[in-house]
Amino acid sequence: MASDVSTVVGVRDVAASRRARKLRATGLAVLLVFVLCGSVGLLGPRGGVVGAEGGDYELTVHYTQITRQGMDAPLELEIRRAGGFAGPVSIAVDRRLLESIDFNSRYPQPDTETGDPERVVFDFDPPRGNQLTVTLDSHTAPTQWPHARTYSIGVLEGGQPAAMATFRMWVLP
Amino acid sequence: MDIVIRAAITFVALWFVVRVTGKRQISQLSAFELILLVTLGDLVAQGVLQDDTSLTAAMLAVGTFALLSVLVSWVSWRFPRTRPALTGQPVVVVERGEVNEEVLANERMPIDDLFEAAREQGIRAITEVDLAVLEPDGTFSFFVRTRERPGAEGGTGTDVKG
Numbered sequence: 025m026a027s028d029v030s031t032v033v034g035v036r037d038v039a040a041s042r043r044a045r046k047l048r049a050t051g052l053a054v055l056l057v058f059v060l061c062g063s064v065g066l067l068g069p070r071g072g073v074v075g076a077e078g079g080d081y082e083l084t085v086h087y088t089q090i091t092r093q094g095m096d097a098p099l100e101l102e103i104r105r106a107g108g109f110a111g112p113v114s115i116a117v118d119r120r121l122l123e124s125i126d127f128n129s130r131y132p133q134p135d136t137e138t139g140d141p142e143r144v145v146f147d148f149d150p151p152r153g154n155q156l157t158v159t160l161d162s163h164t165a166p167t168q169w170p171h172a173r174t175y176s177i178g179v180l181e182g183g184q185p186a187a188m189a190t191f192r193m194w195v196l197p
Numbered sequence: 198m199d200i201v202i203r204a205a206i207t208f209v210a211l212w213f214v215v216r217v218t219g220k221r222q223i224s225q226l227s228a229f230e231l232i233l234l235v236t237l238g239d240l241v242a243q244g245v246l247q248d249d250t251s252l253t254a255a256m257l258a259v260g261t262f263a264l265l266s267v268l269v270s271w272v273s274w275r276f277p278r279t280r281p282a283l284t285g286q287p288v289v290v291v292e293r294g295e296v297n298e299e300v301l302a303n304e305r306m307p308i309d310d311l312f313e314a315a316r317e318q319g320i321r322a323i324t325e326v327d328l329a330v331l332e333p334d335g336t337f338s339f340f341v342r343t344r345e346r347p348g349a350e351g352g353t354g355t356d357v358k359g
Contacts, residue, residue, distance in 0.1 A: 052267060055260045062257040063201045092251035166250070197252040 068092045068196055079186035080105050081179045090194045094166040097125050097193075101158040103179055109150035114180035115158065116143045121175040124195065125162045132158065145180065170197045200254050203245045204261035211241065212269070216285065284333050291329035294342070304331060315339060 036044065061067050072089035075082070082104040088097040103113060112135065119142055134146035148156060172195070178188035214237075226234065245258045273283045280286075290300050290311060301308055311329065314337040320326060328340040 059260045067253050
C-alpha cells in the first residue's frame with residue numbers, strides 16, 4: 025500500500041537523465057538542420073532556369089524549382105529567334121503543370137489557346153524584335169499534395185516541337 | 198529564408214516586450230490582459246507567416262522559435278552574468294514585516310497581489326513575513342518569521358512560494 029502513495033514513483037535517475045539529454049540533443053540537431061535547410065531555400069521557394077535550342081529558336085524558362093502549397097510559383101518564358109519571328113509563336117505547355125498551379129494573369133495574352141490531353145498550346149502574335157517574353161503570374165494550388173514532377177515547355181514549329189525545355193518542380197506541404 | 202528571419206526578429210521583439218512589461222504570471226493577468234496576450238499571438242503569427250499557409254512554413258517558424266528559446270536558456274546557464282538581462286532578477290518586496298512600496302511601484306505590482314499571494318500561503322498579516330521576494334517569473338517567495346516558543350531558540354524561518 026505504501027508504494028501506491030509514493031511520490032517518487034517514475035522519478036528519473038541520473039542515467040535516465042543522461043539518456044533524455046542525448047535524445048533532446050538529437051532532436052535539437054534535427055530541428056537545427058531543418059531550420060538551416062529552410063534558411064538556405066531548400067524548402068522553397070526556390071527558382072531555377074533551364075534552356076533549350078532547336079530549329080531557329082532559343083528557349084529559356086525561369087521556373088519554380090521548389091515551392092509550397094499556396095505559394096507564388098511564377099513562370100517566365102524567353103523565346104529568341106535570330107532574324108525575328110516570321111509568324112505567330114506557338115508555345116506548348118504541359119497540361120499537368122497548368123493543373124498544379126493557378127494562374128492569376130499572363131503577359132502578353134495569347135491570341136488563341138488550343139489543347140490536347142497532354143499539352144495546351146498558346147499562340148502569340150510575333151513581337152517586333154527577335155525576342156518574345158511571356159510572364160505567367162501564378163501560385164501553387166493550395167490543395168496540391170506534396171509531389172515532385174517533371175514538366176516540359178516547348179516552342180512549336182509547324183505543330184512539332186522545335187525547342188523543348190524540361191524541368192522538375194517539387195511541391196512541399 | 199524569409200520566414201526564419203521574420204521569426205527570429207519576432208522572437209527578439211517578443212523577448213523585449215515581455216522584459217519591458219514587467220513580471221506577471223499568467224494566473225495574475227486580468228481577463229483584458231489575457232485577451233491582449235492572445236491577440237498579440239495572433240498578430241505575431243500574421244507577421245511571421247504572412248500569406249504563407251503551408252505546413253513547412255509553420256514548422257520553420259516553430260523550429261526557429263524553439264531553437265532561439267534553447268539558445269537563450271543555454272546563454273543564461275553558460276554565462277550567468279547575462280541572466281539579469283535575459284530573464285530578470287528577483288527583488289525583495291517585504292523585509293522584516295515591512296512592505297517596500299517603492300519596489301512594488303517599480304515593478305507595477307499592486308499590493309493586493311502581494312496580499313493575495315500571502316493569503317494563499319496561510320499568512321494572515323504581512324508582519325509575520327521576515328522576507329518576501331518577487332521572483333523573475335512573477336511569483337512570490339515568502340520566508341515567515343518563526344514564532345518564539347518557550348524553551349526554543351530562534352529559527353531560520355520557512356520558505357514558501359506562492
